[in-house]
Amino acid sequence: MPRIAYVNGRYVRHSSAMVHIEDRGYQFADGVYEVCEIRHGYIVDMTRHLNRLDRSLGELRISWPMSRDALTQVIRQTLRRNHVRNGLFYLQVTRGVARRDHVFPVQGTPPSLVITAKSTDPSIIAAKNANGIKAITVFDNRWDRVDIKSVGLLPNAMARQQAKEAGAQEAIYIDADGMVKEGAATNVWIVDRNGTLVTRPADHGILRGITRTTLMDVGAKLELKIEERNFSVPEMLGAREVFITAATSICFPVVSIDGQTIANGHPGSISHKIREVFFDVAEKIAI
Incomplete structure (x- = not known):
């Protein structure tokens, strides 16, 4: 067909x-x-x-x-x-x-x-969840209104190509102060050393992802502590877990950034729990 x-x-x-x-x-x-x-x-x-x-x-x-x-x-x-x-x-x-x-x-x-x-093919997503993905960091060169989901995605495309050429699957934008913003097509989360789920505030500078929003509800159901705050590249590299969220991937664990292994180099337990519960919490409307 x-x-x-x-x-x-x-x-x-x-x-x-x-x-x-x-x-x-x-x-x-x-x-x-x-x-x-x-x-x-x-x-x-x-x-x-x-x-x-x-x-x-x-x-x-x-x-x-x-x-x-x-x-x-x-x-x-x-x-x-x-x-x-x-x-x-x-x-x-x-x-x-x-x-x-x-x-x-x-x-x-x-x-x-x-x-x-x-x-x-759901099996492709399942494989990425099982193995984790690699990412690189890039300086954010986009316009200021990234909170609007506009079709002006040339910087994002260039960043994703840079990631591909480095053997990675996502590029993570860093602001002028060295703080993590978001991925080229995803929101970025960490599980910090205290076990808190952390993501950058969506008031300015990032897109308020729909999966990101639903994940807040998932975190509440799992009784996870969630903080919306800025975090640096060193904090991200030293986190217990790093993962990215988007509508097409839900929650991909990141096991390497700029060639540096995250935690033990394997997908973490928090991102696994989130994937298990996500579709119980998300809205589902029949076609």
Whole structure:
């Protein structure tokens, strides 16, 4: 069966899906996106993802392409047409198509909406959880509004490529004060020497990840002590555990950073417990 995409009101073959050359997402990265996990036929944390989409659109003053209820139905239909039981959907909204000009197009220009869906192999994620992943640190060179989930991801792509060339799977951004921010596509957590679960505050400088938010609820269920505070690279390297979170991976243990082994070099018990409980806590909506 061919993959199907939704593009501005039409379901089309993924191989022939396209947008106009003057779409502002293509020319200015003037748009936002969401990625949401599908697990065993259920959409995970969709309410929180759509809430964040609403915030991102509001911050960039982009209109919703349709009502929230209608968008939910289009997402479901795209998933059904692609027969996704385990995988993800990608949703992108841009300011629309207009003559190339830096200022916004005239009021009433319709936003562009693209939705794609694909199946993934759960065994790949399971292997990464069992073995852990490697990461590198990079200086943060992104714009200041990384709290908006915008499609302007060139620095992230460059950081991920740098990680790949170093034999790692994630790049962790470090701020000018030497403090850990977040991964190129993830939030970063540590378990400190006191057994406390620590992550950087999401008030400024990082994206408030949906998996990050749900993990707070998971931590409460597990009666873990959680602190939102800044932490340095040396503290991260000396932590009992380091792991990263994202919608497509949930919770990957990090066993090496910049070539230095974390703890005993194996995935830790806290990240394992979190993965065991996560889907009991996360919202699940049937396709």
